[in-house]
Amino acid sequence: CSGFQKKKQRELRQSWARWTACFQGQPITAVRNYFGEKVALYYLWLGWYTYLLIPAAAVGLVVFLYGLAFFNSSPLIKEVCESKAVMCPLCDKRCQVWQLSDTCTYTKLSLLFDNGGTVFFAMFMAVWATLFLEFWKRHRASYVCEWKVSDWNEEEDDLILGIVNNPDAEPKQYKHSYLRSTLVLICVTLMILVIIGLTHALVVFRVMAAVMMAEGSWKLLSDHSNLGSMVLGAFLHYVVITVMTRINRIVARKLCDIEETRSFSATEKSFTVKMFTFQFFTYFSSLFYVAFFLGRINGHPGRYSRIAGKWRLEECHPSGCLTDLFIQMAIIMTLKQTISNVFEFTVPGAELCENCKLRDWFCNYRLDDVNSFSLFNEFLEMVIQFSFTTIFVAAFPLAPLLALINNIIEIRLDAIKMVTLERRIVPKKTNDIGIWTEVLEAIGVMAVIANGLVIGVSSDFIPRIVYHYRYGPCANGSTAADCMAGYINNTLSIAHMADPDIRNEFLPDYKDYRSDGDYSFTPQFWLILAVRFAFVILFEHVVVIFKFVAAWCVPSAPMQVKNVRLLDKFNQLKQENR
Template sequence: LVFKAINSVTRRYASYYFGEKVALYYLWLGWYTILLVPAAILGVIVFLYALVHFVSSYYRKEVCESDTVMCPRCDKWCQVWQLRDTCTYAKVSHLFDNEGTVAFAMFMAVWATIFLELWKRHKATFVSKWKVFDWCEEEEELILGVLNDPDCHPKEFRHSYLRSTLVLVLVTLMLVLIIGLTQALVVFRVVAAVLLSEGTWEFVRDHANTVAVMLGAVLHYITMQFMTRVNKAVAFKLCEIGESGERSFTVKMFTFQFFTLFSSLIYVAFFLGRINGRPGSYVRISGKWRLEECHPSGCLTDLFIQMAVIMLLKQTLNNIFEKCGHCYKNACREEEKMGRDPCDICKLRDWLRNYDLNDVNFFSLFNEFLEMVVQFSFTTIFVAAFPLAPLLALINNIFEIRLDAIKMVSLERRLVPKKTNDIGIWTKVLEAIGVLAVIANGLVIGVSSDFIPRLVYRYHYGPCANGEADVHVRKDFFPSQLITESGFNVTQCSYKDYRNDVDYSLTSQFWLIMAVRFAFVVLFEHVVVIFKCIAAWFVPDSPMLVKNDRLKDKLCRLKEELQ
């Protein structure tokens, strides 16, 4: 019923009252929401599959029954710990790091292409009904110019290599600043983990790294909200310096937003726990604090936490603040109207009521598109680490489409109706996200997750090897750290790496797993790209009915011109 209402409202009212540009936004949002249903269902199935095998995994049994003593995860305050202590974490991580997520990641990468191809068909049907299939923005601007001034001249295109170079340099500096903020978040998590490990609360002290990651995710969300405003101002100024127009602004704004949102996730997915060194040769910030390590259950757990916190905060809080903000502004205006002459209010009741609504501008619709495209990025790019992302997106969109309609109809002034036959540059942005989804998910499964090491372990080394080398501890830990909870002193401990215990050189296991990882990433990406190309070829951009109707219209126009 919800989806039926979505399409009904879009078809009947949006194009008549708001114009084709707003109507296409709701048409796209409704279509995106509908196609999220199969993705959400499959994501839940993958999650339930992992839940069924929650206890039966042979790998989890070996972790839970292991006697391996692991090295301290931080300086001074951490002690050695047993690998079996992570039994619960190992089981939980299996919920989003299992064989099913590989197939689901491949499905989502192909789904992104199928969604775009089906959207083109869906859009073509309505654009043909609205008689704007052959509409051209440049021609309309020229016609309006001629109507205002018969002797007008077209606005000539200009290009300056100097201005383009300046814009490119400024964009690069802005991206460096955004990446620098990501590094600041890394430092925050490192320092927070140390301070939390010194705290008085036992639970926080025992889970200092996990709490630090969650605090980092919350701070990342706050940074995103602040940088969104900065990015918008910078993108607008850059358009004034270089090429202006909606297309140029959209590309710059989305680029800044993408790096703001995903820089931290990229670090967690591909760098966390891989550049922190080893016992005896740890990498430290300012020579003092050790770089953070991955969660004991695997690096994918950290990525899962970041994705879950950011998606929940971003979608829930954004909707709440957006709706409450508009209601508060309207309430303030209602108070201002109390002093007006009642006779004037009766005469111009509708005009005054509409005028007193929140103002709208170019950014009103742009912000809605940006919010949904960013959500599409979260749903597809790192979905291998968070199979429930499509479900969260679906639930959010069911409310989002209704809240957007309420906002545009009753809380904001009416947008100026504008013609268009497409969602513009956003189509290219969505296509680029589809390509990034293939690359990112292939790397997440092949590099970040433990899928490949478990595969090699199962089929090459068998149940008698644990894949971890013993490391003799000599100078890197304090004596108090080498005492187990039972009071037993140890002289050596293990850590998650593939090195021998003599000269710490990489073992043959490391190179074998590295080769398998590389082969998997290449195979995954080639297979998915082939499926994406087949899907794009198999689904025509326009239905045959639309093509035939356009052909008949062209024939009728030609006959009229020849008569």
Template sequence: RGGGYLVSSPALSFRNYFGEKVALYFAWLGWYTYILLLAAVPGIFLFLYGIFHFNSSQVSKEICEANTTIMCPLCDQKCPFWQLSDTCTYAKVTHLFDNEGTVFFAVYMALWATVFLELWKRKRAKVVSGWELYRWDDDEVRIIPASDLEELALQLINDPNYKLRKYQHSYAGSTAVLLLVLLMIAVLIGIAHALVIYRVMATVIFTKSDSEFLRERADTLAVVTGAVLHYVTIVIMTKVNRRVALLLCDLEEPRTFCEREKIFTVKFFTFQFFTYFSSLIYVAFFLGRINGRPGNYVRVAGKWRLEECHPSGCITDLFIQMVIIMGLKQTLSNFVEYLSPPYNRTDQGHRLSAGEEEPGQEEWLRNYQLNDVNIFSLFDEFLEMMIQYSFTTIFVAAFPLAPLLAFFNNCIEIPLDNYKMVWLQRRMVPRRANDIGIWLQVLEAIGILAVIGNGLVIAITSDFIPMQVYKYAYSPCVLQNRTDIDCLTGYINNSLSVFHINQWGMGFDGQCTYQDYRNSDDYSYSVQFWHVFAARLAFLILFEHVALCIKLIAAWYVPDISLTVKNKHLEEKY
């Protein structure tokens, strides 16, 4: 824009106009979007596999045919007993993304995250080598980073009397900042607990409603409205988190802007991570596992019972949460982001048009009327992509279509970011850089969390492990040596426990069932419960060790820097 400046390379065009820092953002975003295809295709195949076997799952068949299985009420008052077959559709939907291929997809995504980072390092080395910035900020050969030296030079140019700020460190100050960070994290976790209480209360309200539609879908409606409320808290807490992170940065008194940017990035991303994922962590790993049993339920404030999982697992609840939050984040948030700048620009233009323009200053005035930018404008773009990358990797076992959704979003995000920076905002002050900075460490941390998160989802959230324990230890194929039936035949009845209704003091006898592995006489955990528990733990340890080994092998197998770039710099040194 302006001057008719044309270049053949998009990366070089961004670098010459915006500086290396912005150019590297677009280079990374384009590469990330391209590699997302390698994650989206297996996710599509996994989802299609679930669709093709939508009606053939043995577990779904048993739930749909369980017309005589009476389940215990989901609340204490005015909640009727219900038939397990009422949740037939829910069980079939669960099988779409909780099937035999989920484990392999989770391992694949752990490998994908590693390969993506290694390939980006190669791509980055090639790009910055063309800019002659490959060794510009090499911490291995410099005690003081080149970015700090460049900033010091700018300070001296702007103010010859500038006094040097030396490196300082205070253990007391660091301890205070650490305690404040932990306090903020505790507040964010408390908000997640408030969302849990809301879902508990919403389930009771919907169950007691006069509408049959609301009563039959009380659990699902509570999850959906809870996810929407979670998104609202995200919007509000994002502004709070930013202010708190800036305040904590001021307490640490960073020397330079680069140091301030790193400190702010770590704190703000940490707060945002807990804001986005605290509720998801509860749904994935605690929902239905700490609620107790009939006759001895765990209650909130001694009144409301905690939520329960469906007999086919809690993974659908996690899926619903991710779809709503990720969908709203990538649609509504972007809509607001790109809708507001033109209005701001127009309003500012009306305010300035009243003044007199001197000849030849029209272009300057038009540029001045664009929306202002601040030092963290590029930070916001990176943060948005890091949150998306977290959704795409950490809980991808529960939402295999997340990479596809992220790919479509980025195909729109790239031209919109381009349009926003060129036409709606003033130009950012160009800053030199040869990498994406602290964000690379954030990506590596997310990659490790992805291995842990997906391993926990399969071991705890999914019913994959209980099914395998039943299949190889308690099924008719093992106990009766039968080969003419599906080895999961009888799994649903085996995973349910019996409760004697007369212990409620209602004045009548009978039995109802609930999902758990307990003895029917004293309600203690059965032997099978401990078998399943041991299998979950063993799988978790095995999965994480195998996935981390694969990550290390992939990191070793794919060099960070291509031989072409290495040999080029070797020849230059020679």
């Protein structure tokens, strides 16, 4: 290291790469001067994302507290906790009927995030994602203009680097092969099918685990077999994510080799799209199943859906389907952020111990190695977190708060790692975060669709609205009783058990809208289904309109930046015409 570079590094360690600077701003220009524009823009984006998580986390916390305010006073909770309803067994062997009142605690938990405030929060987060991207473009434009890289062209930069390395070299021409593109598309499709197949394997594991727990001798597990299998499934899902991340990386690189892209930047873009696609399906396939299929394809008493004709397909948690989604997201997000941060910091630190006694160890070649994709790993981690923060946020309003806490630590963790534990990354010039902008925009669109479906299909928001205005005590304008009184009993249907001993004693209930005789769907079921679809369509159209209005109202660059670029262009044209 030169003395000048060591001085820059020392300044970064004092002002940026230390834990005591967690709540201070980042010296982005100093980062750019030492690491180059590409690294600086990553930290600029991460800082901006963390800053805008503050209002999202605050609103999410308010929604959570809103549910907490009705923790004990909600008539729905009171009805569940005082219910005398006897429910159908949750499995075939050694499973007994159970009291609906047993789910009192879990019902309280589910109402913390399945309430009227959830709809507002889902809409807020969809618009927030749009405003975040639009304001990020403005924020980026200010620094790009200051660094004089607004007119930087990636293709020209690649050509210049090629000439510098070999003045006699010819530019690598564009090529396209339909055979290679088709082969890559088929391989990507097969890889996605493999990942979805792993989701099916997780479903089978949860079903078998629930049966084994229910048939076990440990009463605590047998009484909560469904919850236990869901928690075990979430932990196994995290293990699958860890393993598949390595496999996805290998496959994505092999597919990029098959494509034979023209330049490194093209390879990087192609690799980013493939790797994110694989990771997205790895993380979210199981969550999509829990959100939209769990408990909806399991059949009914006397005709349950079974795996291999033997094991009953799992049902939603007795307190509601959204509870399962909440448990999955909470476990996966917490494990991902905690364990990844621990390994990210301790592994390079352990490798560094051999050099601790060497003079100027931060310049030593034996520091942790970096490569062209080191920054990609950081971006991928944060974009996956952004997906958790926006997609399915209706089921987990505290996700932005967890992301905010993680990012405050993540910024300093990455800074310390990059300044003191790793070799200095090769500086590269750029004026944007590249293909990640398009990825974030795609996530914003998926967030609108997913949250609309979660509220309209997965939660009990629509059934409650229908009951309030069509079937409840207030349906005819009466105000004598609470409008939601009797809602829980209204959601239950009577099962005709095959066992004559049980039938003679009582007829247990189960959650569904079916007739008592032939298990056919009731008119109330079809009305709720119609309202669900109508709500999803209305929600998505309203939110999309808000997103377009928000994007239109926020200019992509501040007027001062536009005027500076206009003046620079004007002066350049004057010089050329002299």
